[in-house]
Amino acid sequence: MQQKKIIIFIIILFLASSIYLFARGDDYKAAPDWWALSFVDPKSNNLNFVIENFDNNTNFHYELLQDTNKLSEGDVQIKAGEKKELILKNSEISSQNNNKYTIRVSLKNETKEIYKNIKN
Amino acid sequence: MLQYMFNQITFYIALGLVLFVPGYALLLAIFGQRKILSNLERFIISFGLSLISVDFIYFSFSGLHISITRLSTFLGILFFSFICFAIYKFRTSSNVEKENSLFDFSKNQFVLILLLLFLTIFIKTAYLSDTVFPTATDMGHHMYWAKWMVENHQLPTYESMPDFIIGEHLIFGAIALLSGADFFSAFPVIILLLINLLGILTVFIFTLRIFKNKTIATLTLLFLGVLYAIASPQAKFVSGGVIGNIMGNFLMPLAFYFYYRAFEFLESASMPDKNSKTFLALAIFTTFGLFYTHHLTAFIFLFIFALLVIIFLAVNFKNFKEILTKIFHIAFSPQVLSVFVIGLIFFFFIFTPNYFKTSAVDTAVGAPSKDTRVGLTIANLRSSIGEARLALGFIGLLILSSRFKKRSFGYTIIFAWTAMIFIMSTLPNVLFINLPSNRIGNYLSYPVAILSAYALYFVFRSKSKTQEESFIVSSNLLKIGFTIILAFVLVDGISDSTLAFKNQSDLRPLAQTFNASEYLGKNLTDSDMVLKDHNYITADSWIKLFFMRGYKYPLSRGYFKRYEDTTKPREMCTLTMISAPNSNDARACFAQTSTNFIIVNPQFDSAQFKKSKDFNQIYSNPEINIYYRTN
Numbered sequence: 001m002q003q004k005k006i007i008i009f010i011i012i013l014f015l016a017s018s019i020y021l022f023a024r025g026d027d028y029k030a031a032p033d034w035w036a037l038s039f040v041d042p043k044s045n046n047l048n049f050v051i052e053n054f055d056n057n058t059n060f061h062y063e064l065l066q067d068t069n070k071l072s073e074g075d076v077q078i079k080a081g082e083k084k085e086l087i088l089k090n091s092e093i094s095s096q097n098n099n100k101y102t103i104r105v106s107l108k109n110e111t112k113e114i115y116k117n118i119k120n
Numbered sequence: 121m122l123q124y125m126f127n128q129i130t131f132y133i134a135l136g137l138v139l140f141v142p143g144y145a146l147l148l149a150i151f152g153q154r155k156i157l158s159n160l161e162r163f164i165i166s167f168g169l170s171l172i173s174v175d176f177i178y179f180s181f182s183g184l185h186i187s188i189t190r191l192s193t194f195l196g197i198l199f200f201s202f203i204c205f206a207i208y209k210f211r212t213s214s215n216v217e218k219e220n221s222l223f224d225f226s227k228n229q230f231v232l233i234l235l236l237l238f239l240t241i242f243i244k245t246a247y248l249s250d251t252v253f254p255t256a257t258d259m260g261h262h263m264y265w266a267k268w269m270v271e272n273h274q275l276p277t278y279e280s281m282p283d284f285i286i287g288e289h290l291i292f293g294a295i296a297l298l299s300g301a302d303f304f305s306a307f308p309v310i311i312l313l314l315i316n317l318l319g320i321l322t323v324f325i326f327t328l329r330i331f332k333n334k335t336i337a338t339l340t341l342l343f344l345g346v347l348y349a350i351a352s353p354q355a356k357f358v359s360g361g362v363i364g365n366i367m368g369n370f371l372m373p374l375a376f377y378f379y380y381r382a383f384e385f386l387e388s389a390s391m392p393d394k395n396s397k398t399f400l401a402l403a404i405f406t407t408f409g410l411f412y413t414h415h416l417t418a419f420i421f422l423f424i425f426a427l428l429v430i431i432f433l434a435v436n437f438k439n440f441k442e443i444l445t446k447i448f449h450i451a452f453s454p455q456v457l458s459v460f461v462i463g464l465i466f467f468f469f470i471f472t473p474n475y476f477k478t479s480a481v482d483t484a485v486g487a488p489s490k491d492t493r494v495g496l497t498i499a500n501l502r503s504s505i506g507e508a509r510l511a512l513g514f515i516g517l518l519i520l521s522s523r524f525k526k527r528s529f530g531y532t533i534i535f536a537w538t539a540m541i542f543i544m545s546t547l548p549n550v551l552f553i554n555l556p557s558n559r560i561g562n563y564l565s566y567p568v569a570i571l572s573a574y575a576l577y578f579v580f581r582s583k584s585k586t587q588e589e590s591f592i593v594s595s596n597l598l599k600i601g602f603t604i605i606l607a608f609v610l611v612d613g614i615s616d617s618t619l620a621f622k623n624q625s626d627l628r629p630l631a632q633t634f635n636a637s638e639y640l641g642k643n644l645t646d647s648d649m650v651l652k653d654h655n656y657i658t659a660d661s662w663i664k665l666f667f668m669r670g671y672k673y674p675l676s677r678g679y680f681k682r683y684e685d686t687t688k689p690r691e692m693c694t695l696t697m698i699s700a701p702n703s704n705d706a707r708a709c710f711a712q713t714s715t716n717f718i719i720v721n722p723q724f725d726s727a728q729f730k731k732s733k734d735f736n737q738i739y740s741n742p743e744i745n746i747y748y749r750t751n
Contacts, residue, residue, distance in 0.1 A: 002230055003159040003223055009234055010163075014317065015132070017245040018310045022128065025252045025306025028627035028634075034742055036635055042643050042717075042738035042748050052635065100733070116736040117750065 259361020347613025
């Protein structure tokens with residue numbers, strides 16, 4: 001009987017430990033206060049981009065630059081845990097233009113950039 | 121919530137099916153309900169035998185060209201268990217043995233055992249709560265192969281790499297197949313935690329059987345479970361995914377347990393009975409399991425076993441003939457021979473471990489080739505095992521030697537286990553061993569924990585009945601000295617654990633690595649090649665699980681010192697393509713490797729890419745930038 005109690009005790013302890021660790025192990029999936037910026041299509045000349053937000057702040061501002069010249073800008077609201085694809089007007093850049101195109105996005109004081117060098 | 125609960129329940133059912141049912145059924149088939157094993161032993165051993173049985177079930181699948189799926193895994197385990205159960209029902213074994221009083225604990229012992237178990241699991245869980253995340257490099261490498269098995273429905277081929285052994289991955293693959301558990305969850309760490317606990321429990325029952333003393337066994341739980349519960353090779357190895365070592369430290373004591381039970385009769389100079397043959401068959405079965413699980417542990421086991429045989433036969437030289445006759449009697453029995461022959465057939469003809477086919481054995485033997493292999497100093501051992509535990513273990517070894525029972529196979533196992541690992545880790549030259557000494561030294565904590573318990577018991581036990589037993593501890597001064605040592609051990613052992621606790625982890629870098637990997641995984645085509653950095657990216661070894669295009673995909677810039685290691689010259693492209701991507705060497709490397717995506721940490725490797733018009737930055741988060749090479 002003693003041994004059975006020890007076995008049951010071990011099982012209960014392991015279950016409690018593992019259930020807790022399972023819950024804890026998923027915490028990173030909801031890590032807060034960051035966001036990511038990426039091109040929808042990394043290989044083509046298309047400049048459409050995606051913002052994926054894990055921050056509680058939701059008001060993003062974006063700009064499209066050709067080298068240092070601002071071509072367009074806008075604001076977008078994205079809730080925490082959501083992502084949004086931003087489709088730019090004339091986003092398909094002709095390969096005749098030999099320039100660097102930059103997407104600059106800011107949220108509060110943090111700014112990120114992604115860019116494509118378009119070559120002839 | 122319901123889905124989460126359902127996932128949890130399926131995980132525990134799969135865990136039971138893979139890690140308990142086959143072993144329990146096998147024990148039923150062999151021993152029926154006989155009391156030759158206590159309930160606690162049956163429970164602990166079932167896990168070890170399940171682990172090995174599942175390996176052999178999968179090897180049979182491989183031999184029979186049966187695809188490894190959820191259904192075939194389920195049916196295979198069920199079929200094996202059903203056959204065992206049918207044998208159990210068919211055999212009419214009489215239950216004549218009485219329950220062994222060895223496992224009847226006093227109330228105080230019972231409470232102490234529960235307390236030590238609670239502390240063991242509590243301390244490990246507390247540590248793992250901040251290290252359970254999928255970040256460890258080794259774990260990432262191992263889980264790649266487990267996932268590969270799940271996705272490809274066959275046993276991993278390891279691309280001819282000898283460092284991976286099949287038994288390290290099968291149970292993870294089996295549980296993932298049956299339960300659908302996510303490899304990016306805590307499940308691999310939880311499985312390793314369970315195996316780690318079972319290793320400690322195996323040492324507990326092994327010690328109890330050898331010394332026939334409940335206090336020594338209980339103290340072993342203190343020295344192996346509670347004290348130094350975090351240090352390597354305990355919880356740190358669990359979170360670090362050092363699978364082979366954790367499994368080895370379960371299977372090796374289990375093998376020793378079976379060998380001890382098989383040759384226990386030598387202590388009383390009686391004749392072996394049929395149980396001896398059965399236990400020897402189980403010992404051989406477990407030894408094969410060990411060889412299928414971890415080559416380093418198997419290698420160490422062979423050396424220990426050789427020393428064990430030499431010592432035992434040397435101290436019993438006068439009874440050499442009598443002992444050999446008895447050993448031959450059980451070794452050449454049908455049950456032992458059949459397990460041995462079947463094991464050999466599997467090993468050489470059905471599924472041969474990768475390390476056996478390659479040069480791994482050759483590289484393990486010879487003059488040390490790196491300064492990490494020239495042997496540990498006593499200072500190294502102190503930090504590896506714990507200063508107090510090492511001191512107490514050494515005293516235990518002296519006491520054991522002074523009270524050595526020539527006929528005790530158990531004493532000889534403990535002695536050989538300690539002595540051989542000590543020699544292998546401190547004086548590898550003597551045995552021509554060319555393996556990292558610290559990896560071998562980690563194994564020493566297990567026998568040293570037993571010896572520490574033995575030493576402590578020997579000094580503090582109540583007045584002995586015989587003069588011969590009491591002379592060493594007659595002095596009260598000695599007891600006071602040992603009280604101080606005990607306090608030192610407790611403080612040292614617990615403080616070792618508290619030092620290991622991390623501050624609250626920042627989980628964002630992990631989430632950011634996985635987010636970037638997921639993005640890139642969706643955009644890759646067959647012709648793309650990715651290069652990532654190992655130095656500054658969190659959990660980078662897990663990135664390959666998002667791509668599943670080969671163990672060496674993506675390419676990796678390794679630790680900088682490795683490129684300077686003169687003992688192992690290596691390619692330089694992975695270094696150059698990140699560190700100097702615009703150099704002529706790098707251009708040649710890009711052309712040679714077809715690398716067109718590079719994953720780096722922007723805080724360390726960004727400027728060199730921004731300068732070049734050959735790279736587009738296509739992804740950005742605080743920890744990861746991804747660049748796409750256009751030329």
